[in-house]
Amino acid sequence: VQCVIGAGVVIELGTLVGELRGLRERGIDTSGMLISDRAHLVLPYHKRLDELEEQRREGDEIGTTLNGNGPAYADKASRHGLRVCDLQRPEVLRRKLAIEVDAKNHHLTSVFGDPPLDFQALYEELIQLTEFIGPMVIPTEVVVQEAIARGERVIVECAQGAMLDIDYGTYPYVTSSSPTAAGACQGAGVAPSQVESVIGVYKAYSTRVGGGPMPAELLEATGELIRERGREWGVNTGRSRRTGWFDAVAARQTSRLNGITEIALTLLDVLDVLDEIGICTGYRIGDRSIGHVPALLDELDGATPNLTFLPGWKQDTTEARSFDQLPENALAYLKAIESHLGAPVRYVGVGPDREQLIDRLAI
Known part of the structure; x- marks a missing residue:
């Protein structure tokens, strides 16, 4: 059995690595875990912005879980989010992360009066976490399609629920992605016609x-x-x-x-x-x-x-x-x-x- 985190997911690396380490400590084999190189990252500034924005909306809160998912998906839609593939090239990661931290620090300090984040500390933390997940990172859509071609069973699971869909849910009280069958196909790299x-x-x-x-x-x-x-x-x-x-x-x-x-x-x-x-x-x-x-x-x-x-x-x-x-x-x-x-x-x-x-x- 192989478990795949697809391209449609946003990943908070510290949490993921902590869970994987916990499984290994309990004697559970995690070698079947695969992570899409196209998945986007949830970084500390996303979580902090999530918290501050919810505080700013006092009395009219969205009800976010404060995990940073919304700001991470916003960066993805704005085409400047960091992805798992960026972690595989330290020089690429340093360049892209520096741009993002500079922009986010400006927002944190000028809009919210919050202290800036430490770029070097965040960069070093990501490099360390990358060493743990490195062997798991591949183009997972290729693995999924090859499994389908071999006639193997593929199960795709959505998080959350369809009424939290960004388009068809109870907007604005929704998530920032599409937790529907169509969204699952998109995230896993599967065509709708392949779903049985x-x-x-x-x-x-x-x-x-x-x-x-x-x-x-x-x-x-x-x-x-x-x-x-x-x-x-x-x-x-x-x-x-x-x-x-x-x-x-x-x-x-x-x-x-x-x-x-x-x-x-x-x-x-x-x-x-x-x-x-x-x-x-x-x-x-x-x-x-x-x-x-x-x-x-x-x-x-x-x-x-x-x-x-x-x-x-x-x-x-x-x-x-x-x-x-x-x-x-x-x-x-x-x-x-x-x-x-x-x-x-x-x-x-x-x-x-x-x-x-x-x-x-x-x-």
Whole structure:
């Protein structure tokens, strides 16, 4: 098995190297890790600018994770970002990094009154980290295409979620890339015509971190119960996630956008204790109902959800290992989701362990 970090990813080298070292210390072989030479780098000035810009927007924050991804993608789009391939030529790295640090230091000091970054210290740190990842850096799109030509199985995974897509998500409360099937193809160097199936991963309820409208949000005890049972806290920030009923409007939009052929529904067991379970089937804005997520989010700020309620199953599902072991009302809930999204539910998660992922087609 080979693991590939593709060209569409922005990489914070210190974090990546730390994780790889941790795996090696636990006796895990990391020789199968490959890193695209075209991937862009997240550098310390990106993270600092991310923090300062979010502070500047006090009261109107985007809700960024403060990892520097937005500023790194901004540099990429502006065509002056540093890439992994630049690390392989120290003289190229020094020249490009000097230009960027000079520009970013001017911005940090003149706009935010922040102290400048030390160019030499950053350069030396990058050189040191490059020694660790050097053997992993290759044109990964070639490896992926050769694997496809040999008839091998290739799985491409997107980070985040489709409603955070820079074009079709809830802008501006989005990420800075395209976490969709199309974006995955672009990042991995795969043509859309080469994709055989698209698995859409959905929670059995809705969650959101940070700002932005969420019509199906649950602000009372039920929302808190789902948050506690689902352990809904952000991995990077530790912030509690907002929770709500399954939003079939947003889900259907992402299903169509991604051309989903199969659904993986996770965290079904979180809903085991509820008497009834809601599905948001539309949004009411003033005196009209709509069945899509509008581009202008101000329209959604005062929207109320059109809800359909199904009876809960009030049974523990964590021991189920096949669809026929799921309660009848749970199966009815899955069928309702299938009808809204236009794709079959193949996988259902009823707990965090591998054996708690039910495959409908498993023999």
